[in-house]
Amino acid sequence: MHAFRNILRTEARLYLRDLPTLLTTIGLPTLILVVLGLIPSLRKPDPTFDGQTFVSYFAPSLLVVTLAMVGVNTLPSVLATYRERGVLRRLATTPAHPAALLAAQLVLALAGILASALLLIVVARLAFGVPFPRHPLGFTLAFILGTAALLSLGLLVAAVARTTKAAQALAVPLFLVTMFFGGVYLPRFLLPDVVARIGDYTPPGVQALLDAWTGTSPQPLHLAIMAVIAVSAGAGAAKLFRWE
Amino acid sequence: MPVIEVTHLKKRYGDLVAVDDVSLAVEAGEIFGVLGPNGAGKTTTVECVAGLRVPDGGGVSVLGLDPRRDAAQLRQRVGVQLQESQLPDRLRVAEALELYASFYRNPADPAELIDKLGLGDKRNTAYKKLSGGQKQRLSIALALVGNPEIAILDELTTGLDPQARRDTWGLIEQVRDSGVTIVLVTHFMEEAERLCDRVAVIDRGRVVALDSPAGLVSTVAPEQRIRFRPSAPVDDRLLTDLPEVSAVQRTGSQVVVTGTGELLHAVTSVLARHQIVAADLRLEQSTLDDAFVELTGHRPAN
Incomplete structure (x- = not known):
C-alpha cells in the first residue's frame, strides 16, 4: 500500500506535467460542446430529438470522446511504453510490485475521465441549459459500467501488445470504432438504424447514458452487456498481461 | 561462504x-x-x-x-x-x-x-x-x-x-x-x-x-613475446636452449622471442651472462581478450 501511494503520487506528478495531453483529455469534449453550443439552431428544441435541443442530445456522445481517448488510447499506450522501456521490469526487481504502477495508471485514468465528465455536465448545464442527468443513479451506473468496459478493453490491448507501436496499432482502430458507434463522428440520428442499434451495445453504451441523462432509466440489457464486456475483457487482460 | x-x-x-x-x-x-x-x-x-x-x-x-x-x-x-x-x-x-x-x-x-x-x-x-x-x-x-x-x-x-x-x-x-x-x-x-x-x-x-x-x-593464453635489439650478435641457440623459449625470430635488427612462464627473467639472465644489452626491450603478454577468443572462438564485441 505504501509503495502504491508513492507510485501514485509520482505518476500523478508526471501526468500533471504533461499539460497538452492533460488539457486535451479533460477539456476537449467541453470545447466541442461550447463550439456546437454557440450555433443558435443547435440550442433550439427539435422534434427530431423528442423536443430536446441538439446539444442535449449530443452531450452523451461527447462523454464518449474522453472515455475512448483515455480508455483505449492513452492507458494502453502508457502501459505498453512502460513495459517496452523496462520500467515494469525494473520495478519487479524492487520490493514494489509492477501491479502497483498499473493500478496507479488506472486511478489516474479514472480521475481524468471523471474530471472531464464533470466539466462537461456542469458547462452544459450552466452555459446551454442542458439539465443535469435526470436519472442520477442510472446515469452513474451507466457511466461506471461504460467506463469499466472501455478501461478493460484498454487493459486487454496493453496486455496483448508487446510494444508501444503494437499497442497503437490495436488501439487506433478500436478508438475509431468506439467513436463512430458512440455517435461522435456522425450524430447517431444520422446513422442507419442498424448502426445506431449496434452502438447501443458497444462500449461505453451511449444509449444508456442518453436515456439516463434525458429522463428514463437505462435498459438493463444495455447495462448488462457493458458489465459482461468489462468482466471478460478484464479477466482476459489479467490472464494475458505480461510485465516484460 | x-x-x-x-x-x-x-x-x-x-x-x-x-x-x-x-x-x-x-x-x-x-x-x-x-x-x-x-x-x-x-x-x-x-x-x-x-x-x-x-x-x-x-x-x-x-x-x-x-x-x-x-x-x-x-x-x-x-x-x-x-x-x-x-x-x-x-x-x-x-x-x-x-x-x-x-x-x-x-x-x-x-x-x-x-x-x-x-x-x-x-x-x-x-x-x-x-x-x-x-x-x-x-x-x-x-x-x-x-x-x-x-x-x-x-x-x-x-x-x-x-x-x-x-x-x-x-x-x-x-x-x-x-x-x-x-x-x-x-x-x-x-x-x-x-x-x-x-x-x-x-x-x-x-x-x-x-x-x-x-x-x-x-592458463588459457600463456604465450608471451619479448622484442629487443641486442647490443652484440646473439646466437639463436643461446635462447632456444632455454626451457621457457618456444621460438626465436628475427626481423631486421630486432629479435623476437616467444615462450611461456618466467620468460623475461630467463632471457634477460642469459643475455646478461653474455654481456649483451637488450635495447628497446618490450614484453607483450596476452590479455583477457586473447583468452576470450581462445575460449569461445569469438572476438569480443568491441
Whole structure:
C-alpha cells in the first residue's frame, strides 16, 4: 500500500506535467460542446430529438470522446511504453510490485475521465441549459459500467501488445470504432438504424447514458452487456498481461 | 561462504536453450564478472539469480535463500540494474531516487547517493534530458538505493564514451569497498580485467572457464613475446636452449622471442651472462581478450 501511494503520487506528478495531453483529455469534449453550443439552431428544441435541443442530445456522445481517448488510447499506450522501456521490469526487481504502477495508471485514468465528465455536465448545464442527468443513479451506473468496459478493453490491448507501436496499432482502430458507434463522428440520428442499434451495445453504451441523462432509466440489457464486456475483457487482460 | 550459488542451472525458451549447464559461486565482497559472447546465456543466468525467471532445472541460492520462494526478502537485499531499462521521460533524478528509496525498509539517503554518483547538479533534471552516462549513473544509483548486500549490474557501460566508462568503473570500486558484493555482466574485456576479482566465461549456455582474469590469461593464453635489439650478435641457440623459449625470430635488427612462464627473467639472465644489452626491450603478454577468443572462438564485441 505504501509503495502504491508513492507510485501514485509520482505518476500523478508526471501526468500533471504533461499539460497538452492533460488539457486535451479533460477539456476537449467541453470545447466541442461550447463550439456546437454557440450555433443558435443547435440550442433550439427539435422534434427530431423528442423536443430536446441538439446539444442535449449530443452531450452523451461527447462523454464518449474522453472515455475512448483515455480508455483505449492513452492507458494502453502508457502501459505498453512502460513495459517496452523496462520500467515494469525494473520495478519487479524492487520490493514494489509492477501491479502497483498499473493500478496507479488506472486511478489516474479514472480521475481524468471523471474530471472531464464533470466539466462537461456542469458547462452544459450552466452555459446551454442542458439539465443535469435526470436519472442520477442510472446515469452513474451507466457511466461506471461504460467506463469499466472501455478501461478493460484498454487493459486487454496493453496486455496483448508487446510494444508501444503494437499497442497503437490495436488501439487506433478500436478508438475509431468506439467513436463512430458512440455517435461522435456522425450524430447517431444520422446513422442507419442498424448502426445506431449496434452502438447501443458497444462500449461505453451511449444509449444508456442518453436515456439516463434525458429522463428514463437505462435498459438493463444495455447495462448488462457493458458489465459482461468489462468482466471478460478484464479477466482476459489479467490472464494475458505480461510485465516484460 | 558464497553469497550466490548456482548449480547446474538450465533454462530454455521454447526450442532455444539459453542456459544449458551453469554452475558458479560468488564470494562475499568480490566483484564477480560474467563474460561471454552475445546470446551465451549471461543475462538469463543473472535473471534467474535475481528471481526474474524460473529455472527449468538446477538450483539457485542467494544469501542462503531461494530467489523465487523468498523473493520478498531478497528484493530488500539485492539491487538489480537491468540491461536497457529506462525510466519515464518526465521523471526527475531526485524524484526517481526518492520513489525507489521509499520501497525499501533501510534505504540509503537519496540526496547523498545523488552527490556520490556525481548527479548533484542534475537532481531536478528530467530523465529525458540526461546524457547516456548520467542515465547509467542514475540506473546504478537505483540499484544501490536499497542499501543492498549484493548488486547485480548487467551491461553496465554499454553505450558510454570512454571517459564515462572509466568514471563508472571508479564508482563500482567504491561500491565494492563499502562491502557490497557485485555481479557484473559484461562483454568488455578491459572492464572485466580492470574490475573483476574473478570471472566466469559463459559460452553456449555453459561455463567454459572460471578464474581470476590474470589466472585465466596465464592458463588459457600463456604465450608471451619479448622484442629487443641486442647490443652484440646473439646466437639463436643461446635462447632456444632455454626451457621457457618456444621460438626465436628475427626481423631486421630486432629479435623476437616467444615462450611461456618466467620468460623475461630467463632471457634477460642469459643475455646478461653474455654481456649483451637488450635495447628497446618490450614484453607483450596476452590479455583477457586473447583468452576470450581462445575460449569461445569469438572476438569480443568491441
